[in-house]
Amino acid sequence: MSMDLERVKHLNYLNELGQRQDELDFWLKEHLHVSAIYWSCMSYWMLNKKEELNKEQIVLFLQSCLTESGGFACYPGHDDHITNTVYAIQVLLMLDSLDRINKEKVASYIVSLQNEDGSMKGDRWGETDARFLYAGINCLALLGRLDMLNQSAAVDWILKCRNFDGGFGLCPGAETHAAYVFTCVASLAILEQLDRIDQDLLGWWLSERQTKNGGLNGRPEKLPDTCYGWWVLSPLAIIKKLEWIDRNDLIRFILSAQDQETGGFSDRREDVPDVYHTCFSLTALSLLQYPDLKPVDARFCLPLEVTKKYNL
Amino acid sequence: MEPLEEELVKILDFEKYGALTPIPQDDGVNPLAKINYSKDYEQGMAYFRALAAKQEYSIRAFNLTCFLIMHNPAHYTVWAYRFQTLKHIPELIPHELAWLDSVIEDFQKNYQVWHHRQKLLGITKDYLHELEFTKRMFDLDSKNYHVWSYRLWILQNFHDYTKELSLIDNLLEEDVYNNSAWNHRFFVLFESNANHERSLQQELEFLYVKLSQASDNQSAWNYLSGILKKAGPNQVAWIANQLEKLLPSSNRFLLEFLAEYDPTRSKAIYENLANEVDRDNQALWNWMIQQVPQT
Numbered sequence A: 001m002s003m004d005l006e007r008v009k010h011l012n013y014l015n016e017l018g019q020r021q022d023e024l025d026f027w028l029k030e031h032l033h034v035s036a037i038y039w040s041c042m043s044y045w046m047l048n049k050k051e052e053l054n055k056e057q058i059v060l061f062l063q064s065c066l067t068e069s070g071g072f073a074c075y076p077g078h079d080d081h082i083t084n085t086v087y088a089i090q091v092l093l094m095l096d097s098l099d100r101i102n103k104e105k106v107a108s109y110i111v112s113l114q115n116e117d118g119s120m121k122g123d124r125w126g127e128t129d130a131r132f133l134y135a136g137i138n139c140l141a142l143l144g145r146l147d148m149l150n151q152s153a154a155v156d157w158i159l160k161c162r163n164f165d166g167g168f169g170l171c172p173g174a175e176t177h178a179a180y181v182f183t184c185v186a187s188l189a190i191l192e193q194l195d196r197i198d199q200d201l202l203g204w205w206l207s208e209r210q211t212k213n214g215g216l217n218g219r220p221e222k223l224p225d226t227c228y229g230w231w232v233l234s235p236l237a238i239i240k241k242l243e244w245i246d247r248n249d250l251i252r253f254i255l256s257a258q259d260q261e262t263g264g265f266s267d268r269r270e271d272v273p274d275v276y277h278t279c280f281s282l283t284a285l286s287l288l289q290y291p292d293l294k295p296v297d298a299r300f301c302l303p304l305e306v307t308k309k310y311n312l
Numbered sequence B: 001m002e003p004l005e006e007e008l009v010k011i012l013d014f015e016k017y018g019a020l021t022p023i024p025q026d027d028g029v030n031p032l033a034k035i036n037y038s039k040d041y042e043q044g045m046a047y048f049r050a051l052a053a054k055q056e057y058s059i060r061a062f063n064l065t066c067f068l069i070m071h072n073p074a075h076y077t078v079w080a081y082r083f084q085t086l087k088h089i090p091e092l093i094p095h096e097l098a099w100l101d102s103v104i105e106d107f108q109k110n111y112q113v114w115h116h117r118q119k120l121l122g123i124t125k126d127y128l129h130e131l132e133f134t135k136r137m138f139d140l141d142s143k144n145y146h147v148w149s150y151r152l153w154i155l156q157n158f159h160d161y162t163k164e165l166s167l168i169d170n171l172l173e174e175d176v177y178n179n180s181a182w183n184h185r186f187f188v189l190f191e192s193n194a195n196h197e198r199s200l201q202q203e204l205e206f207l208y209v210k211l212s213q214a215s216d217n218q219s220a221w222n223y224l225s226g227i228l229k230k231a232g233p234n235q236v237a238w239i240a241n242q243l244e245k246l247l248p249s250s251n252r253f254l255l256e257f258l259a260e261y262d263p264t265r266s267k268a269i270y271e272n273l274a275n276e277v278d279r280d281n282q283a284l285w286n287w288m289i290q291q292v293p294q295t
Helices: A007-015 A026-046 A055-064 A082-094 A103-112 A130-142 A151-160 A178-190 A199-207 A226-238 A247-256 A275-287 A304-309 B006-012 B039-054 B059-071 B076-088 B090-104 B111-124 B127-140 B145-158 B164-174 B179-191 B200-213 B218-228 B233-244 B252-261 B263-277 B279-291
Strands: none
Touching: A007 A026, A007 A275, A026 A055, A026 A082, A026 A275, A055 A082, A082 A103, A082 A130, A103 A130, A130 A151, A130 A178, A151 A178, A178 A199, A178 A226, A199 A226, A199 B279, A226 A247, A226 A275, A247 A275, B006 B039, B006 B059, B039 B059, B039 B076, B059 B076, B059 B090, B076 B090, B076 B111, B090 B111, B090 B127, B111 B127, B111 B145, B127 B145, B127 B164, B145 B179, B164 B179, B179 B218, B200 B218, B200 B233, B218 B233, B218 B252, B233 B252, B252 B263, B263 B279
């Protein structure tokens, strides 16, 4: 089955995100709101439609998510968290609007979450996870304040998350999982420490994620999912081994996950689409150089033209 | 003003705990993609904000967090408040685990519920109960990443590794391809400070049995590569000899292993892989051929 990228349908899907009142669990997603803004901004940008973004409305909303601590909440009136903070800063950078917030305060907030062993908490309640360290590193880089991070402790901790198969887990001892490979490898790339890892062994493990139907999974024996298109491809791109994956098979898999009625992408064909899988399907297709998509920076998951503009 | 939902009237018990002025959702200026709430959740959150504003850590606050969590289990603010309430009313703690057990099946892949459980263990210290609990969870899903991370945390904080090998052995009996179990095995035997008496040779023997049962087992081959980094040349030779017995084979992992072990055969094996056995990965094998030193 030959299939094209249904650009018009995806744009419709994105345009209607705020209006689909009948989605059963849409009202549960308050905690994902800032994330959803990032995912939809990236999706528009990948489709070369960034002019559709209502810049002022987005900036005002993000400003209203700022908390006293300096971090961003998922929605006005909620608690701060590092993941919302990095998403907010990424979007503000894309919209050339970092000057609309107190950058120093956000950077101090991030740094306050770093533990002595180099790892990072998600918020004051202490949950520690490699995702949060990546969020902190990404965010500080965008704010131009990586100097405030204890970089050597961060790198040491990341390297402790490395496993015998060359991949990385959530914390030292945890099983290698593609999402954590992305966060750890991208962290090392931003900190310019990629020479500390065995890139061949890692490339091997990543290339093994491709399943018979062309899709990528996150661990051996698990099902493929379009979002692993991003988690697996971006570290492969960073270590310059993208050709270790069969490009055409993967493109076919990702395109098969498009919803032909509503637009948007789901995790795999015939499942319900959502903006998260839409974002990462488009960024994965961009990495695969699918025609007429804007290029993406694998380290930051931001448009390449943005990271170039800001010398990142 | 909408009348308060009945369930919330019971939870908020104004007679017992006093009046409360709800704080409605502030969507900020020009709400972006305004969220469509269900009435009872919206009302519940309005009262939650009121309780949080006055830092009331009461039974009604606790019951309200239950209500809200059942509507939206990923609401991290509510979980955090629930935990604070438990610290203020420790008599609630013994029941908390039973409640968590009852909702866990619905929330198996939710980060907050596992983090909450972990914080609770920090208070109760009943790690044996939790190890047993994770074992039951593996019956539902033997690869649940949250459960494995939680078990790892328990081991790293309570240092009792006595049940680990038998757990792993059982899981591998059920499914020899279980990558989580193989990862845990490596952690317990080679990275933790567990006291155990397994020798490297015993592990190689174990691996040989498992690989001869299922030689297409990516996880087992990765495990083998991992432990061979700790092995001496005799041990490497031993396993290589054993694995030769599995030839002839079209198993790419076995061939790859033999190519790495014996550089004199590398090129021929990689060519075989590139052109016959594993054409899907031709690009990889051709790259490997380039890496073989010219002699």
